[in-house]
Amino acid sequence: MGGDTRKSGCAGDGVGRVSPFSPGLYGIADATYGDPVAMGTALHEAGCPVIQLRAKDWATADLTGAAKALRTVCTRAKLIINDRVDVAAEIGADGVHLGQGDCSALEAREMLGASALIGLSTHTLAQVNDAAHVDYIGFGPIFGSRTKIQTGTPVGTEQLAMAVQISQVPIVAIGGIDHSNLQKVQGTGVHSWAVIRALLGADSISAAVRQMAPHP
Numbered sequence: 001m002g003g004d005t006r007k008s009g010c011a012g013d014g015v016g017r018v019s020p021f022s023p024g025l026y027g028i029a030d031a032t033y034g035d036p037v038a039m040g041t042a043l044h045e046a047g048c049p050v051i052q053l054r055a056k057d058w059a060t061a062d063l064t065g066a067a068k069a070l071r072t073v074c075t076r077a078k079l080i081i082n083d084r085v086d087v088a089a090e091i092g093a094d095g096v097h098l099g100q101g102d103c104s105a106l107e108a109r110e111m112l113g114a115s116a117l118i119g120l121s122t123h124t125l126a127q128v129n130d131a132a133h134v135d136y137i138g139f140g141p142i143f144g145s146r147t148k149i150q151t152g153t154p155v156g157t158e159q160l161a162m163a164v165q166i167s168q169v170p171i172v173a174i175g176g177i178d179h180s181n182l183q184k185v186q187g188t189g190v191h192s193w194a195v196i197r198a199l200l201g202a203d204s205i206s207a208a209v210r211q212m213a214p215h216p
Contacts, residue, residue: 019170020095020117022049024078024214026172026194028082029070031055033200040070043199044077047207050095051193052081067091071097078117084110095119097138105133119172123152128163128171138194139163141175142185145197161188179211186214190210 005109010036027048029040036053053070054065065088071091072080080095081088085108088096095117096108112118121138122128131137141154154175164171170191177185178198185193195212202208 001036010043018135019096021192023170023191024049024193025209026050026052026192027199027214028054028194028196028199030196031058031066032194037069037073039200039205041073041084042205043209044073044075045178046206047213048077048209050078050080052080052082056083060084060087063087064090067093078192080119088112088116094175096134097121100127105131109133119176123155125159125162125166128167131167131169133160134169136170136172136191137163137167138172138174140173140194142173143176144179145176146177157188158182160185160190164189177212184210 025048027043029036029043029051031054033039036055040053051074053067055066065083067081067087067092071093078094079118080097081093082097083099083102084088085096085103089111094110097102097119098105098108099121105120108118117135119136119138120131120134122131128137128139139160142157142160143154160173171196172192173185173190174194177193179193198212199205199208
């Protein structure tokens with residue numbers, strides 16, 4: 001989506017749900033599952049429209065090297081860097097995904113520029129309502145998760161549907177989502193669903209992406 005058509009929305013500011021990337025599967029290349037560059041490459045080759053690089057405990061140099069490698073790979077997908085605005089700025093990523101304890105979206109925007117995609121993790125409806133100056137909101141955990149990316153009590157699909165209704169920017173559901181519960185998630189009208197274990201823990205990432213992609 002070109003910079004002249006994409007808006008930078010704020011939850012509650014009335015700009016409407018402007019899509020920052022293609023709806024559907026949001027892949028996360030999480031270093032706790034192995035080499036994030038290899039996993040991100042597999043996600044890209046399988047057709048994932050957006051890929052987040054997540055390597056929480058990596059040194060800056062190692063993370064920057066992996067991010068540069070994925071920046072070269074991701075010619076068709078949006079590349080989002082988890083937490084590290086400095087790394088996203090250095091390698092020219094499409095955007096950054098922030099946690100509640102990270103810098104503000106406005107600070108990230110200052111560093112990355114007006115065309116960057118800014119995402120924010122939220123865990124309650126109040127946090128969704130308070131989110132501002134972001135392009136999309138991550139909401140969850142929806143279900144219990146075996147990865148370390150989610151903490152707290154699962155919010156369930158009823159709260160997810162409420163989050164979709166109150167947010168003025170697209171919602172990305174996250175937390176314990178796999179093929180067995182995907183239809184419930186899709187039924188909320190959510191823009192995208194972020195998946196880790198069901199993709200990275202599969203025998204074939206490509207087959208898992210096809211299984212978790214939007215239903216026809």
